[in-house]
Amino acid sequence: MKTTAFARLALATVSSVALLTGCTTTGPMGAENPDVPAAAEAAAAETPAVPAAQYGSFGFDEAGMDRGVAPxxxxxxxANGTWVKNTAIPADKSNFGMFxxxxxxxxxxxxEILDEAKDDTSSKIGNAYSSFLDEAAVEAxxxxxxxxxxxxxxGLKSKADYPALAAKAAKMGVGTQFAGYVGQDDKDPNTYIMSFYQSGIGMPDRDYYLSTDAEMVKTRTAYLAHLTNMFTLAKMSDAAARAKALLAFETQIAKAQWSRVDSRDATKTYNKMTVAALDKATPxxxxxxxxxxxxxxxxxxVLVAQPSAFTGIAKAxxxxxxxxxxxxxxxxxxDGYADYxxxxxxxxxxxxxxxTLSGTPELEPRWKRAVSFTTGAxxxxxxxxxxAKYFPPETKAAADQLVKNILAAMxxxxxxxxxxxxxxxxxxxxKLASFTPKIGYPDKWRDLSGLKIERDDLLGNAMRSNAFDYAYNINKLGKPIYRWEWGMTPMTINAxxxxxxxxxxxxxxxxxxPFFDPNADPAVNYGGIGAVIGHELSHHFDDQGAKYDKTGKLTDWWxxxxxxxxxGLTEKLAAQYDQYEPLPGMHVNGHLTMGENIADLAGLTVAYDAYKASLNGQAAPVLDGFTGDQRxxxxxxxxxRRNYREANLRQRLVTDPHSPSEQRVDTVRNLDPWYSAxxxxxxxxxxxxxQQRVRIW
Known part of the structure; x- marks a missing residue:
């Protein structure tokens, strides 16, 4: 997916699931106070209780702080030291935090929704869920x-027939050397176009194949063993030799691929060409x-994201x-269908x-994977x-108002x-006036009635779901842009x-x-969801988003x-992040994380302005010893706040356009009001x- 054209996932991706204990606080206990007169106690008892914030007394988990550390x-x-020390990562997670x-x-x-439906044979979601839960049938x-x-x-007989088989694989959601999708044409955003980008490797990044770093070498060895094991499980002969040949082939692909830094450049990756010209470039x-x-x-x-890589991959x-x-x-x-x-x-x-790649010790329980499968399909x-059950209208209205306030501050x-x-x-x-905020859920739902789901056919359900989604995407060609469409479900913890x-x-x-709590102190809400809103808004003005005008067109408007x-300003920010070393010998890549770092800095800056404006010239109260700015x-x-397993953090430093959590928080050092607070x-x-603080927006 070309994120600059479709959807930039601007927050850290959630990977797993298990209940968190021991990190929340409930605020002051309701114990009897002998210093309160009885009449006052009686009056208080007759006063309707004000809903309490979920975290602490004002919406923040004070118990999770480490006040022995100088801010x-x-x-x-x-802000988080005690939580960090006391919070274990559950066994089925690679990292653990508020997401x-x-x-x-x-x-x-x-x-709970799916459990209510699973015994109803007339329920499509119940049948999909049940098909995953029935592990015995899968084994049989x-x-x-x-x-x-x-x-x-x-049965493939010749290389001449390989592109056709690759196309069929794509319909099934099986990766090949060239990946494609139908999305907006960056320079004609009212038109859909077929786009292609580099693919074809089984490890997360080209560096996993080419780096001489000792950990990368160990991972390559483990990957070779994994390939061997998959061939062996499939009862294929000469498994070790086949694995070695496949690793060598993927290494040639990796050598041809562009870096992630180049691949996030909206200008470099916009290459429109005729299909005939693409054929010529990929002999x-x-x-x-x-x-x-x-x-x-x-x-x-078509659009081709990395033309020189396509030529190199075709040669491979x-x-x-x-x-x-x-x-x-x-x-x-x-591998793609392993879960089924x-x-x-x-x-x-x-x-x-x-x-190996993420350090997660245990596989998620089957019910969690069943939920993920059903919500995906x-x-x-x-x-x-x-x-309908979990997103009340008043939450949507409050979020709508916050968005308006952030837009005004921008x-x-x-x-x-x-x-x-x-x-x-x-x-x-x-451009600001042309924004469309989408809050909560889509205005229109997709019609999934054409997707066939069978209660006793898990793999078939997965294959049909992939084919259904593929057809939905490819059928956009020639049609008006689906402006109502969302790239995430309402259940997703992201933006x-x-x-x-x-x-x-x-x-x-x-x-x-903790992102947004209607009962929390406004300062905490503006610092949480307000900064997230500002983050997403400012993506449209980051080093790539700023290349798109008020219509969504990739063009020069500066x-x-x-x-x-x-x-000049963004390069200073990149240099600042290049200095961070979350793991010995591994630094943040300031250019890979550029867009997210700009958005963190800008989002927090804009949210602070919006918060101050919301006070209408009044001073914020001091709560539990903290000023409004401090809160x-x-x-x-x-x-x-997030704890990582080392393998997961290592992978993120190579592949993730987001900086690790601690370094995201550190952007406060660029903000003058933080120094005053x-x-x-x-x-x-x-x-x-x-003079060294980076101020962009």
């Missing part, structure tokens, strides 16, 4: 359900054939034996992708029930910029900015404590001097002289 030395530890807490809640609620069938597809792969791989078999009609022009395909191409499809199919196959395949897939059918920030020209400010205001749609999207499930001024920054720090000394670790 100027480590603000993350000051995990809400994901636990979301999946538990969804489970063995590889029989997927065997026809494996046989078809093994030996017939894209015309692949597109024809894909189900797309009338396609003569041309040089590879036909047997290796078939083996690549077989392994991608077994017998336990031996589930366990082998998890051993590498869960334990029948997302809107489940979502309709979820929002407008004021634009007016005050010294580095931006007047012409660009006018265009920026026009995103969509450049082509000029929209910001906040699913229902993230609009809960003056050259604006661009130069902006780049605002605590609200920011708490939502990012916490008074760090010039010798404090986080202290930056005013």
């Amino acid at each position: 100027g030395d480590n603000f993350y530890e000051f 995990s807490v809400l994901d636990d809640l979301s999946r538990q609620r969804t489970k 069938k063995g590889l029989a359900p997927i065997q026809p597809w494996l046989t078809e792969i093994e 030996g791989f017939d894209f015309s054939q692949m597109i024809a078999v894909s189900g797309a009609t009338g396609v003569d022009t 395909i041309q040089a590879a034996p036909l047997s290796v191409l078939k083996d690549a499809l077989i392994v991608r199919s077994l 196959l017998p336990k031996a395949f589930v366990d082998e897939n998890f051993a590498f992708y869960g334990t 029948l997302s809107d059918d489940v979502s309709k029930i979820y929002v 407008g004021r920030r634009i007016d005050g910029l010294e580095w931006m020209s007047d012409s660009a400010k006018l265009a920026a205001h026009a 995103y900015a969509n450049f082509g749609m000029v929209e910001i999207v906040f699913p229902a499930a993230i609009l809960q404590p 003056t050259p001097q604006d661009v130069a001024n902006f780049k 605002f920054y605590l609200g920011w720090a708490q939502v990012w 916490y008074n760090p000394t010039t010798t404090s670790r986080l202290y930056l002289p005013p």
Whole structure:
């Protein structure tokens, strides 16, 4: 997926589920106070109780703080240190934080919905859920359900027929060397176009194949063993030799691939070309054939994200034996569908992708995976029930108002910029006025009635679901843009900015404590969900989002001097993040994480302005010894608390466009009001002289 064109996932992705204990506080206990006169006690008893904030007395978990740490030395530890020390990562998770807490809640609620439906044979969601829960049936069938597809792969006779088979694999959700989707044309955002981007490797990034780092070498060795084991489980001969040949083939692909830094550049990755020109650029791989078999009609022009990589990958395909191409499809199919196959395949897939790559000791319980499968296959059918039960209108209304306040604050920030020209400010205001905020859930639901679900056919359900979604996407060609469409379910603990749609999207499930609590202190809400809203909004003005105008078109709407001024500031931010070393010898990549770091800095800046405006000139009260400004920054720090397993953090530093949680919190060191709130000394670790603080928006 080309995130600049479709949806930039702007918050850390949730990976797993289990209940959090020991991190919340309930506020002051309701014990009798002997100093209160009896009459006053009686009056108080007759007064309706004000709903309490979920966390602490004002919406923040004070018990999770470490007050022995100076906020100027480590603000993350000051706000979260006790929680960090006392909170274990559950065995079925690679990391654990506030996103995990809400994901636990979301999946538990969804489970209750599905449990009510699972015995109803007339319920599609119940049948899908039951098909996953019935592990005995899956074991009894063995590889029989997927065997026809494996046989078809093994029956491939020539490389000339490979593009057609690759297209069929794509319909089934099986990865090949070239991935594609139908999305908006960045330079014609009212039109859908077929887009392609590099793919074809089984590990998370090209660095896993090419780096000489000792941990990367160990991971390669484990991956080779994983490939061998998958071939062995499938009862294929010469498993070790086949695995070695496949790893060598993927290494050639990795050598051709672009880096993640280059691949996030909206300008570099916009390459429109005719299909004939693409065929010429990829000798030996017939894209015309692949597109024809894909189900797309009338396609003569496509977008190609990494043209030179496509040429290199095509050469690797041309040089590879036909047997290796078939083996690549077989392994991608077994890994891609492992969760719907017998336990031996589930366990082998998890051993590498869960334990080796992310450090997770235990596989999730089957019910959690069943919930994920059902909400993936029948997302809107489940979502309709979820929002009716768990997203009250008053929460949506409150969130709508917060968004309006953040938008207004962004407008004021634009007016005050010294580095931006007047012409660009006018265009920026026009873009701001064209925003579409989406809160909670879609205005329109997808019709899933055409998807066939059978109660005793888990693998078939998964295959049909993938094919159904593929057809839905490919059928967008030639149609008006689906402006009502969402890229996440309401149950997702996340948010995103969509450049082509000029929209910001906040699913229902993230609009809960600690991000947002209607009963919490406004300072905490603005520091939490307010900064998240500002984060998503400012993505449209980050180093890539700023390339899109008020219509969502990729175009130059800044003056050259604006661009130069902006780049000077963003390069300072990249240099700041390059210095962070979350693991010995592994630094944050300031250019890979550039967009997210800009959005964190800008989002917090804009949210602070909105918070101050909400006070209407009045001073914020002091609560439990904290000023309003102090509580605002605590609200920011708490939502990012997270403990990582080392393997997971290592992978994130290579692949994740987000900085780790502690470094996200550290962006406060660029904000002048944080210095006024916490008074760090010039010798404090986080202290930056005013001239070194990065101020962008």
